[in-house]
Amino acid sequence: MNHSDNNSSVPADSGDGEFRVEFASRVQRLPPYMFGRINNTLYQKRRAGHDVIDLGMGNPSDPPERVVMEKMVEATYDERNHGYSKSNGLLNLRRELTSKYFRKYGVRLDPDSEAIVCLGSKEGFSHMCLALMGPGDTAMIPAPYFPVHMYGVVLAAGNVVALEVADSEKFLQNIAYTCQHFYPRPKLLIINYPHNPSTVTVEQDFFTEIVKLAKRYNFMVISDFAYSDVAFDGYTPPSFLASPGAIDVGVEFTTMSKGYNMAGWRVGFCTGNREMIRGLATIKGYYDYGMFQAIQIAAIVALRDTEAAIERQSEIYRTRRDALLDGLHRIGWEAATPRAGMFVWAKVPEKWLQRMNTLDFAMMLLEDGDVAVSPGSGFGPTGEGYLRMALVENENRLRQAVRQISRCLERREQDYSSAATPTTPLTK
Numbered sequence: 001m002n003h004s005d006n007n008s009s010v011p012a013d014s015g016d017g018e019f020r021v022e023f024a025s026r027v028q029r030l031p032p033y034m035f036g037r038i039n040n041t042l043y044q045k046r047r048a049g050h051d052v053i054d055l056g057m058g059n060p061s062d063p064p065e066r067v068v069m070e071k072m073v074e075a076t077y078d079e080r081n082h083g084y085s086k087s088n089g090l091l092n093l094r095r096e097l098t099s100k101y102f103r104k105y106g107v108r109l110d111p112d113s114e115a116i117v118c119l120g121s122k123e124g125f126s127h128m129c130l131a132l133m134g135p136g137d138t139a140m141i142p143a144p145y146f147p148v149h150m151y152g153v154v155l156a157a158g159n160v161v162a163l164e165v166a167d168s169e170k171f172l173q174n175i176a177y178t179c180q181h182f183y184p185r186p187k188l189l190i191i192n193y194p195h196n197p198s199t200v201t202v203e204q205d206f207f208t209e210i211v212k213l214a215k216r217y218n219f220m221v222i223s224d225f226a227y228s229d230v231a232f233d234g235y236t237p238p239s240f241l242a243s244p245g246a247i248d249v250g251v252e253f254t255t256m257s258k259g260y261n262m263a264g265w266r267v268g269f270c271t272g273n274r275e276m277i278r279g280l281a282t283i284k285g286y287y288d289y290g291m292f293q294a295i296q297i298a299a300i301v302a303l304r305d306t307e308a309a310i311e312r313q314s315e316i317y318r319t320r321r322d323a324l325l326d327g328l329h330r331i332g333w334e335a336a337t338p339r340a341g342m343f344v345w346a347k348v349p350e351k352w353l354q355r356m357n358t359l360d361f362a363m364m365l366l367e368d369g370d371v372a373v374s375p376g377s378g379f380g381p382t383g384e385g386y387l388r389m390a391l392v393e394n395e396n397r398l399r400q401a402v403r404q405i406s407r408c409l410e411r412r413e414q415d416y417s418s419a420a421t422p423t424t425p426l427t428k
Helices: 003-008 036-047 066-076 091-105 121-132 147-155 168-181 204-217 274-287 293-305 307-330 358-369 395-419
Strands: 115-118 138-143 159-164 188-192 220-224 250-255 268-272 343-347 386-390
Touching: 036 358, 066 293, 091 115, 091 268, 091 293, 115 121, 115 274, 121 147, 121 220, 121 250, 121 268, 121 274, 138 147, 138 168, 147 159, 147 188, 159 168, 168 204, 188 204, 204 220, 250 274, 268 274, 307 343, 307 395, 358 386, 358 395
Parallel strands: 138 159, 138 188, 188 220, 220 250
Antiparallel strands: 115 268, 250 268, 343 386
């Protein structure tokens, strides 16, 4: 058959018009990515040779312990580790995790039915939302919110009610109020302490009240405990699962990204209510073939043998925290001292908020000061007016970042002063 014969079989109107890709409604519900402008400008500036100090993404800059890396290399030479792995993770890894929970929090967990390995806690959280949420279901989330807490629910076709976390007592009251006045009642509560981005922390009795509310109003709980291993000044972040009855109503996600410096390894866990974990396991069974076994074997060594290293890493973050806060306070900024996590949540000075929004302020610091930060508005409307600064650079670089911010603002202040006249007030 020649080409003309083949073409003659095509309908006459085929090919007319422009081919279009139409996304599913779940994707169309997502807003434009708030950090896109910053990430693109950061990339372009670095390509042009600028030494940008990046305090935007909370990407740990320190390596894992050498014994962990060595075990990873050793495990890759074992040919048995290169096949598909079970999606719920190696039993020995789950045993080490549950041993840590008992040792650190006094929580007894069954490694077979109350623990599962995830490809990072973010993957596990998103798939848990798919297992629990659907059209018409509502989740209560913290505000400001880490984006996946909002959009993991949205992608699962659920709705969200965002409740402010700054005042923990008010947060509990708002949960009760929402459950009393929404119909149908919310199906899920998402909590995140130590909180990202605001760094708010709580004590164990807060979680005890959460359990009581969950049982009274019949909602499930997901605790995002990503910063469990990074704490300072004698504070130990409590586990939601350590409160009486917590395992009856919810699960907790943890990760090896922060305290163990294994962010790129993507090792996360979900522990707690066995029915919720069974739902997650069902979704994961359809979506993935499990984590590379060599990584899991190295993670076993990390959990078993590197607890002292976690304490050292927390001390590193504490010294960075103090260096950054000292610099910010010297230039007149307001920022609370966090007891945990790897961020500082800083208030943008009021005179700058009168001139521009937080995203534009962050862009100014990047474009004119070569310092990248995360605008608070990227974490929802409640974050407007704040910046999140990650403690991922060493102390000298953090001090340098503050100097560059100060010089940038001084230059801009001079520009505003020279442009302003008595009859030309400054505007947003």
